[in-house]
Amino acid sequence: MQKKIKTGLILATNRHNYIKYSKVIYMNELSDQQFDAIITRAMDELPQExxxxxxNVAIVMADEPTEEQAIKMKLREHTILLGLYEGIPLTxxxxxxxxxxxxxxxxxxxxxMRVVRNEAEFFEQTKRTLWHEIAHYYGLNHDRMHELQK
Known part of the structure; x- marks a missing residue:
């Protein structure tokens, strides 16, 4: 039986890998149309193969994870989920x-938006997150993801 998996790019705080944003710079709110354009541009810059x-993959956007997604991913306090792949990897x-x-x-x-300081960083983080989730679709491990992204 195939198991449907849920994988996502998570930034978490813990005693070994503490991420702190002491200086927060708020970006202007992006419309869904602007975010869609950024996602499209990011897709154009990723490995086209x-x-x-x-x-049979839907790429969608949301402001935040739903409560159901947070529970399924076992998100803890101070954990930020940037992206999420839900499906069965090709492998x-x-x-x-x-x-x-x-x-x-x-x-x-x-x-x-919570982990970036400006629009350029927002684009780069969106591209990294999108690539990370697409790589999960292909069943790639993290080492292979990073190797291909270079």
């Missing part, structure tokens, strides 16, 4: 993988 190979699909709803990649606009 991976973009063209996406099949885990068998012959019985038919007639299924699309996999889903969600990018969380307000979460990304």
């Amino acid at each position: 991976y973009i063209k190979g996406l099949e 885990q699909r068998g012959n019985s993988y038919t007639f299924v709803l699309p996999d889903k990649i969600t990018l969380f606009k307000h979460s990304i």
